[in-house]
Amino acid sequence: MINSIRAGIIAAACFLINTAHAQKQLVVKANEVKATIQPTMWGIFFEDINFGADGGLYAELVKNRSFEFNMPMMGWKVVKEKEAEATTLIINRQQGDTTNPRFIRVTRNNTAGKLQLINEGFKGMGIQQNEQYHFSVLAKLHPGSDLQLHLRLLDPKGNTIAEGMIHPNNSNDWQSYKTSFTATTTEAKAVLDIAIEGKGSIDMDMISLFPEHTWKNRPGGLRADMVQLLADMHPGFIRFPGGCIVEGRDLANRYQWKKTLGDINNRKTMINRWNTEFAHRPAPDYYQSFGLGFYEYFQLAEDIGASPLPILNCGMACQFNTAEVADINQEDSYIQDALDLVEFANGDTTTKWGALRASLGHPAPFHLQMMGVGNEQWDQQYIERYRLFAKAIKSKYPSIQLINSLGPDPEGDRFTYLNDTLRKLHADVLDEHYYRSPSWFFNNAKRYDHYPRGGSKIFAGEYAAQSVTAASPLNKNNWLCALSEAAFMTGLERNADVVSMASYAPLFAHTEGWQWTPDLIWFDNLHAYATPDYYVQKLYANNRGTQTVPITLNNEVVAGQDSLYATAAIDQVTNELIIKIVNAAGREQEGSIVMEGVNKPGTKARVTILQNNNTEAINSFEGVVNIAPKEQEITIKGKTANVSLAPYSFAVLRIKM
Ligand code: AHR
Numbered sequence: 001m002i003n004s005i006r007a008g009i010i011a012a013a014c015f016l017i018n019t020a021h022a023q024k025q026l027v028v029k030a031n032e033v034k035a036t037i038q039p040t041m042w043g044i045f046f047e048d049i050n051f052g053a054d055g056g057l058y059a060e061l062v063k064n065r066s067f068e069f070n071m072p073m074m075g076w077k078v079v080k081e082k083e084a085e086a087t088t089l090i091i092n093r094q095q096g097d098t099t100n101p102r103f104i105r106v107t108r109n110n111t112a113g114k115l116q117l118i119n120e121g122f123k124g125m126g127i128q129q130n131e132q133y134h135f136s137v138l139a140k141l142h143p144g145s146d147l148q149l150h151l152r153l154l155d156p157k158g159n160t161i162a163e164g165m166i167h168p169n170n171s172n173d174w175q176s177y178k179t180s181f182t183a184t185t186t187e188a189k190a191v192l193d194i195a196i197e198g199k200g201s202i203d204m205d206m207i208s209l210f211p212e213h214t215w216k217n218r219p220g221g222l223r224a225d226m227v228q229l230l231a232d233m234h235p236g237f238i239r240f241p242g243g244c245i246v247e248g249r250d251l252a253n254r255y256q257w258k259k260t261l262g263d264i265n266n267r268k269t270m271i272n273r274w275n276t277e278f279a280h281r282p283a284p285d286y287y288q289s290f291g292l293g294f295y296e297y298f299q300l301a302e303d304i305g306a307s308p309l310p311i312l313n314c315g316m317a318c319q320f321n322t323a324e325v326a327d328i329n330q331e332d333s334y335i336q337d338a339l340d341l342v343e344f345a346n347g348d349t350t351t352k353w354g355a356l357r358a359s360l361g362h363p364a365p366f367h368l369q370m371m372g373v374g375n376e377q378w379d380q381q382y383i384e385r386y387r388l389f390a391k392a393i394k395s396k397y398p399s400i401q402l403i404n405s406l407g408p409d410p411e412g413d414r415f416t417y418l419n420d421t422l423r424k425l426h427a428d429v430l431d432e433h434y435y436r437s438p439s440w441f442f443n444n445a446k447r448y449d450h451y452p453r454g455g456s457k458i459f460a461g462e463y464a465a466q467s468v469t470a471a472s473p474l475n476k477n478n479w480l481c482a483l484s485e486a487a488f489m490t491g492l493e494r495n496a497d498v499v500s501m502a503s504y505a506p507l508f509a510h511t512e513g514w515q516w517t518p519d520l521i522w523f524d525n526l527h528a529y530a531t532p533d534y535y536v537q538k539l540y541a542n543n544r545g546t547q548t549v550p551i552t553l554n555n556e557v558v559a560g561q562d563s564l565y566a567t568a569a570i571d572q573v574t575n576e577l578i579i580k581i582v583n584a585a586g587r588e589q590e591g592s593i594v595m596e597g598v599n600k601p602g603t604k605a606r607v608t609i610l611q612n613n614n615t616e617a618i619n620s621f622e623g624v625v626n627i628a629p630k631e632q633e634i635t636i637k638g639k640t641a642n643v644s645l646a647p648y649s650f651a652v653l654r655i656k657m
Pocket residue numbers: 047049242243244245375376408462505506516
């Protein structure tokens with residue numbers, strides 16, 4: 001009878017159940033607090049790679065809205081019927097407008113035949129039925145002209161799924177025109193068709209289309225479904241804007257936060273460094289509009305309760321590319337950018353940059369407490385620049401924690417040199433990156449057990465298990481990778497006195513526009529789905545706990561014996577014990593968890609489980625969610641929970657204390 005009930009539970013829930021045949025004994029000492037887990041512990045790494053911002057999180061549907069791509073008509077098509085006597089011209093204002101110099105001039109000399117300007121969007125435009133869309137354009141109708149703009153959203157067969165009109169006034173000035181329309185159909189691959197009707201000449205710039213329902217319904221805002229996935233993680237921080245994009249392929253191409261603020265017409269569009277990075281994944285139409293700029297970033301972090309963690313260029317371009325550096329005597333402007341960013345985020349509204357923040361709509365400070373000096377830099381040239389940054393920032397803002405690069409690899413000469421030198425310089429936080437195989441992650445679950453306890457803290461700032469090899473286009477977000485990350489993360493949590501933050505990288509990838517795989521969240525024009533890795537991150541972040549406590553198997557930390565990995569924490573706020581266990585074996589494992597130091601544990605534990613018997617399993621758009629959290633409850637007898645750990649599973653138990 002018991003066996004048949006048990007078999008039934010396995011079939012239904014399949015993961016972790018009570019069993020009478022406990023064999024392995026895990027011992028938790030709930031009253032032996034080891035380390036405080038920082039609220040920042042589990043965070044997010046955001047970079048505009050894989051069309052993560054433009055064409056992704058930033059909800060603008062028009063690609064190359066300001067004609068500033070190197071090829072100014074990229075993304076646009078002019079369709080002219082033969083009866084139409086008409087011309088289009090790209091005009092460059094040059095000195096008149098250095099941030100947005102180009103615009104398009106359309107001239108019609110007769111009214112016969114059609115003239116259309118069609119924008120293809122980012123791999124098409126994702127349009128939702130019954131959603132309202134807001135169109136806007138800056139336009140100047142030349143005197144004597146009588147033209148109107150007939151706007152349509154078309155599906156791939158040319159059917160109209162929404163339409164509207166703009167009637168510009170004759171004017172010698174640029175004017176902003178807006179209209180809204182509602183879509184009748186859902187379509188992932190729509191295009192925007194602007195038919196120019198009438199006779200005369202019109203100049204147009206900043207041709208834009210946004211859905212009404214962005215995140216928090218902010219006009220010109222972010223894609224709500226994508227932000228929701230981030231919010232659901234309850235991340236401790238958001239690292240932004242990267243990643244190599246901070247560095248640029250050369251210094252001219254570096255990320256400069258001051259150029260990303262205020263009126264979007266004045267945010268200078270720039271080529272995205274991932275445009276040309278991988279010959280095997282070319283992205284000629286990848287640019288940065290900076291519509292998701294630094295103000296929006298701080299706002300996003302605040303919205304989802306995450307601490308901001310901006311990473312700043314320190315006068316060094318990507319060392320995998322040009323390795324260009326700013327002259328050491330000309331570091332001042334880079335350092336000033338960092339100082340000004342602190343003032344922008346935290347300064348009161350009487351300061352120059354605090355006043356700017358207030359004028360953008362946020363008089364209250366953004367509570368910036370940390371920033372990164374450079375991204376993935378290495379060698380002596382980095383140390384020279386780090387010293388200058390640290391001196392200037394610490395003397396003005398002593399409480400700001402600086403995050404410092406340990407380079408692209410978690411071992412080797414470059415790593416050792418930076419690690420030794422930065423520790424001697426008492427650097428606050430060291431940023432380690434590991435894009436390694438799943439076996440590396442399993443084998444490194446004890447990596448931090450023997451790290452020095454005092455001194456610099458560790459930020460696992462970019463990591464992801466690579467199913468093939470780092471940056472291979474064949475990498476998959478499969479279950480083995482996610483499971484290995486879950487196992488490795490037990491070691492991060494166990495060493496929370498050393499590791500203060502961690503973030504998986506990269507975050508987003510457009511299914512048609514990616515350069516780098518694996519990624520935490522995949523999306524297309526209409527939807528987004530969470531990978532197994534996402535669920536691992538989410539389970540850690542949603543079950544963070546406040547302090548670590550020991551969990552052992554045969555008096556040793558649980559870091560690979562019998563393919564088991566475990567960590568335990570208490571949550572002083574909810575008065576719960578939180579245990580995370582990975583069974584990396586392809587067989588069910590039975591055991592018991594003995595809870596010492598808890599007077600009277602609850603009689604039930606809430607268990608959340610990720611599991612799949614197939615380590616190659618992935619999630620995907622095609623309605624397949626092979627790996628997603630499932631919840632169940634188990635009974636606890638006295639101070640012991642008997643458990644059976646399903647093959648290839650990650651389980652999180654929460655027990656009232
Ligand atoms: O996450 C992708 C890239 O990997 C980041 O931009 C860079 O920092 C690292 O090399």
